[in-house]
Amino acid sequence: MSNPILSVKSIIKSFPRHHQPAHVVLDQISFTISAGEVVGLIGESGSGKTTLARLIAGLELPDSGSIDWLDTSGNIPHKAQMIFQNPYASLYRGMTIREIIQEPLVIQKTIPKKNLQEQAVRAVIEQVKLPGDKSFLDRYPHQLSGGQRQRVAIARALIAKPRLLIADEPTSMLDVAVQNDILNLLVELNQQHHLSILLITHNLAVAAYACSRIMVLHEGRIVEDDITANIVHSPQHQYTKRLVHAARQNCQLLSLHSAQTKPSVN
Numbered sequence: 563m564s565n566p567i568l569s570v571k572s573i574i575k576s577f578p579r580h581h582q583p584a585h586v587v588l589d590q591i592s593f594t595i596s597a598g599e600v601v602g603l604i605g606e607s608g609s610g611k612t613t614l615a616r617l618i619a620g621l622e623l624p625d626s627g628s629i630d631w632l633d634t635s636g637n638i639p640h641k642a643q644m645i646f647q648n649p650y651a652s653l654y655r656g657m658t659i660r661e662i663i664q665e666p667l668v669i670q671k672t673i674p675k676k677n678l679q680e681q682a683v684r685a686v687i688e689q690v691k692l693p694g695d696k697s698f699l700d701r702y703p704h705q706l707s708g709g710q711r712q713r714v715a716i717a718r719a720l721i722a723k724p725r726l727l728i729a730d731e732p733t734s735m736l737d738v739a740v741q742n743d744i745l746n747l748l749v750e751l752n753q754q755h756h757l758s759i760l761l762i763t764h765n766l767a768v769a770a771y772a773c774s775r776i777m778v779l780h781e782g783r784i785v786e787d788d789i790t791a792n793i794v795h796s797p798q799h800q801y802t803k804r805l806v807h808a809a810r811q812n813c814q815l816l817s818l819h820s821a822q823t824k825p826s827v828n
């Protein structure tokens with residue numbers, strides 16, 4: 563694999579429970595992510611996807627195992643940045659769009675000069691395809707649509723120049739039409755800016771669309787980790803087979819429905 567940036571080795575993570583043994587959420591998780599990869603992490607609700615993301619982002623500590631950033635060139639304070647599924651909750655309501663996007667620079671003190679901060683804001687606003695005019699940047703989150711808010715969240719992550727963007731179910735709370743736009747934006751950021759992305763989803767179709775490689779998390783373990791074509795066309799693990807089967811059935815239902823509702827041509 564070319565130029566790995568992140569190495570996760572033998573991670574175990576558990577949470578304590580009242581009067582019961584600790585709940586082992588992640589058990590012996592190991593993988594690497596290379597520069598410029600878009601890797602999908604797929605698994606059912608409660609399988610530990612967000613916990614794994616929080617460990618990589620440094621928001622939680624593992625019980626054991628290691629998370630290492632490789633080949634670090636330069637002093638990059640935040641190696642991973644996360645965006646969350648709910649853009650309504652993840653943006654602070656009392657701050658303008660400009661303040662929200664600038665915040666990582668203010669916290670990190672990487673660009674102290676105000677005019678350079680403004681330049682950096684405009685650069686990332688352009689990358690996420692939002693209007694860069696003053697009236698937009700002076701708005702508050704409640705004045706934006708769900709898709710625009712998610713773009714702001716992505717811009718705020720990008721301004722910190724992360725080595726890895728962790729997108730935790732970034733489309734699942736958005737309208738169907740907007741979901742595709744956000745997925746396409748992530749794909750574009752990867753292709754044009756070589757951004758490495760870990761895309762967390764419970765939706766195989768979403769992972770297959772955007773990711774070159776997919777890891778399948780089931781009952782705390784990565785049961786399959788392969789290029790997307792292999793996962794989709796020749797799944798090995800029983801759980802992956804079920805996911806693929808369900809996704810195919812959904813597609814068939816959709817095409818059956820469109821065939822039935824096709825207007826007759828006279």
Ligand SMILES: Nc1ncnc2c1ncn2[C@@H]1O[C@H](COP(=O)(O)OP(=O)(O)OP(=O)(O)O)[C@@H](O)[C@H]1O
Binds near residue numbers: 607610
């Ligand atoms: N801070 C915590 N304390 C106790 N248990 C936790 C904590 N965080 C997560 N868990 C438990 O760990 C398990 C995995 O949760 P996690 O949120 O990582 O799953 P997930 O795959 O992201 O689920 P979803 O798709 O529903 O977001 C769940 O059973 C959850 O209740």
